Amino acid sequence: MNSVDVSDLPVEDGVREVLRKRGIVTLNPVQSEAIEKGLLEGKRLLLTSPTGSGKTLIAELGIISHLRRGGARAIYVTPLRALTSEKYNTFKDWELLNFKVGITSGDYDTDDAFLSRYDIVVTTYEKLDSLWRHGPKWLKEADYFVLDEFHYLNDGKRGPVVESVAVRAKRRNLLALSATISNSRDIASWLNAEPVTTNWRPVPLKEGILVADKRIAVTYSDGTSVQLKGTDGILAYTRKVVGEGGQVLVFRNSRKMAETTAWKIAELEFNLKKKEIEELASRLEEVEDAGSSEKSDLIELLRKGVAFHHAGLSKGLRDVIEDGFRRRLIKVITATPTLAAGVNLPARAVVVGDIYRFNRKILGYQEEISVMEYKQMSGRAGRPGFDSEGEAVIVVRNKRDAERVAKKYILSPPEPLESKLGNESAFYSFLLGLASEDATEESVRSMTNEVFLDKEIVKTYVENGILWLRENGFFGEGVKLTKFGRKVADLYINPFTAKTIKDVLSMSGPENCDIPYLHMLALTPDGPLASIGKAEEEDLLDSSPCATFMEVPDEEEEAYQYFSALKIALVVHDWIEEVEEDAILSKYGLGSGDLRSIVETMDWLTYSGYQVSLALDWESHAEIMLKLNKRVSDGVKEELLDLVRVPGVGRKRGRLLYENGLRKPEDLIMDPGKVKSLLGDKIGERIVKEAARIIGGVL
Structure with a gap:
């Protein structure tokens, strides 16, 4: 070319x-x-x-x-x-x-x-x-x-x-x-x-298998090999690459493994720019959307030229880490595979530390990653402008696996792309989306023929889907959306989520406790997931301040989902009761990124629950959901809702102002001196102006 x-x-x-x-x-x-x-x-x-x-x-x-x-x-x-x-x-x-x-x-x-x-x-x-x-x-x-x-x-x-x-x-x-x-x-x-x-790359890629057996060696696909000193394959290879002036991305199959590996690598001695590293550590310390223990751990690692990276970290933390790596201050990042897809972060070398991962749907079951996932990770090897060649190595525990792994991941193309519309949840949502565009039944059927899914399977899903959406109140005549169906389509929630809300609330009276509502929403297909251990289940039931709308299922997988949703409900309950963020993270074993994701998703679902209740004319449920939505959005008790309407007044500042007698936006305008004494002159002045703006006042 x-x-x-x-x-x-x-x-x-x-x-x-x-x-x-x-x-x-x-x-x-x-x-x-x-x-x-x-x-x-x-x-x-x-x-x-x-x-x-x-x-x-x-x-x-x-x-x-x-x-x-x-x-x-x-x-x-x-x-x-x-x-x-x-x-x-x-x-x-x-x-x-x-x-x-x-x-x-x-x-x-x-x-x-x-x-x-x-x-x-x-x-x-x-x-x-x-x-x-x-x-x-x-x-x-x-x-x-x-x-x-x-x-x-x-x-x-x-x-x-x-x-x-x-x-x-x-x-x-x-x-x-x-x-x-x-x-x-x-x-x-x-x-x-x-x-x-085309297979052209700006930096050629050299791929190999790292055998971490009694002797550590990397064998490359071109037939060359290199012996490494040490007892740990990942550490030995990382020492070699960084010693040659390169950076390394190490991918592990879990957050825990990524963090554990980071601490091990931190024991190696790297040549670092101490002043710039300290500046980076200071920036990380100032990140607001993170837990204190996360920050202290990462700062300690940064000073060794290492960091871990996964979805459990807040965006603020990830941004600092990524910037430090791009500036070549951080020598090694240990990460989960999500980094490979989400960020443009090349390195001299990529280490795929695990070809197995846990399947959350089948408890205790490990499966091999796809070839496409490997290609995504290995594709990060080679920094244009810095490296003449990138390296990607897969770690195996013995020589017996080396040939099979090389053949599957290095020498084979990725799996062919296939349609993932072949399930009721996905296809019925697709149908609802098509119908929402003021389409006729004929045009909806015509559009479904344009999917990549096998046409015979499509035919079955179309017939069953239209019938199901009609029977459950989404469609009226033909594919004309009902008031309920239109609202669900606009909210962009899965129709099975809407059905759960409709079915559960139709059989339940208004509850004074927020747990039943939060648990119901978390248990829908759109709800966030939380990992739980068997030992946690009884503790979750005991710590819930009230009963949920639903009983614990007998079937193991359904029970797991039930308790996962209950954990989410309790996390959000603590959040809206103004429990300190560090305490929530520690209590539930979460990262700051997890908490942000949970709050964001439950904010959307409580709003959706409110809108669905309105569409069904369930005013009492709608009122509860609306109040819950406002509290989830800001993480506050009901008494602070009026105060946190003021931009810049979050849960911490709101509580400080409230406890000092400033309980409404009007109070802030009436006593600007007190606001400044509590929050500082600069922040206080800005918040007083915002309070005046939202109530139409003039300073």
Whole structure:
């Protein structure tokens, strides 16, 4: 493949200027091939190439050329919020050409009318799927879609949403981007696109198997090998790479293993920039959305040039760690595989410490990771501009496994992409989404024929799904949404979640205790999950301040889900009772990121429960749910709800003000001196102004 000089591109000078500002003077072979295949002329493409091969720039050029040809609006879709923010910041460069760039994610019960002002919108698959249900005019005008990380079609959780978005997007101009797809021709045919496939990487990848037996050795796929000194394979390999000036990402199959490995690696001696490390540690200490024990652990590790990274950490902590690694201050990150998908964080070497993981649905069962997951992790090896070669090694415990593991993960292509719409929960939600677009039964049936799922299976799910949605009050005549069905579609909750709320509340009177409501919501398909041990179950029942709406099931898996939901309910109960965050994290064995995720999800579900209750005309339940939603959002007792309406007054400041006699926004305006004495002059003055603003007062 040839590279193309930017000066030779058939684009206007403004485009070349943006590229030159980034230091791009030539396009790499992947980008050049996309242009050769018609990217700038609007050709529909499915482009698959390894991580780090410049696919984002391909999307940018495709979007800008489309808009320059008179296109109305372009939508760039990613599977993760972290990626959405990252891509948004990249696309902002194009405002130099007067293209306005907007971003949206979360908050599903809205049509985001403000986005009509933007030419390029960056969003997530879930958010876009929810927006289609609201049918805003600005979205109907969108005529170019970039579907990033399209291999998420194979993801059990996000796959159905990716497919749902693709069914609509493939009716417009489309560019799909992905890591290697073994059945790219089938996928491209389904998308009505041309497949463009390349294995080119900016930094060549060397893959091998690390055997951590009596003797530690790495055997590479090219036949070379290296012996390492030591008794621990991961430590020995990490010492070698860092000693040569590289950085290492170590992937482990659980948070506990990631943290344990980080502490072991911290015992190694690395050459560090002490001053910059201390500055990084100070930034981490100032992170507000984190527990104190997390911060103290990470600061101690940072001073050794090491950090762990997983979803249990808050965004603030993860941001500091990622920045430290990009600046090459942190030498080693130990992480769970979620890091491989969510962040652009390359390293000289990647260590896949485990090819097994626990299956949460089958208790005690371990399964091997997929080849695609390995490709995602190994794809992080090699830092453009720093490394002439990246390395990825898989750790095995003995030589017997080495050949099999190498054949499966290194020498084989990833699994073919398959539809994940083949279950009632996913498919019925898809049907509800289609019907929400003021569709007829005929058009809904027609759209279902455009999914990637086998057509015979589709036929069964369509018939059963329409019948189920009608019997459970979502559809009236044909596929016309009832008041209840419309509300559920707008809220973007699973119809089985709505059915649970409807069934449980129809048989229950209003409760003064919040636990039954929180437990019911956590037990729905949309509810957050919590890990529990067998010994915890009795403690959870004993510590609950009141009974739940439902009895403990006899079946083991259902009982596990029951207690997982009860744990979530108790976590949120403590949160809204203003229990200190550190105490909650310690009591339930959570990370600050877990708590944020639980609160965010339960905020959405309590709001949804309130709206569903209103749609069903259950005013008493609706009133309880609304109050609960407000408390979950801010983490406060009911008495603080009026005070925390003031921006800047959270649960801690609110409690301090309340205990000192300042109990309403009006009180803050009447006694600004007292507010400043409690919160400090700068913060106090700002909060007094905010209080005046929200009640229409004048200072």
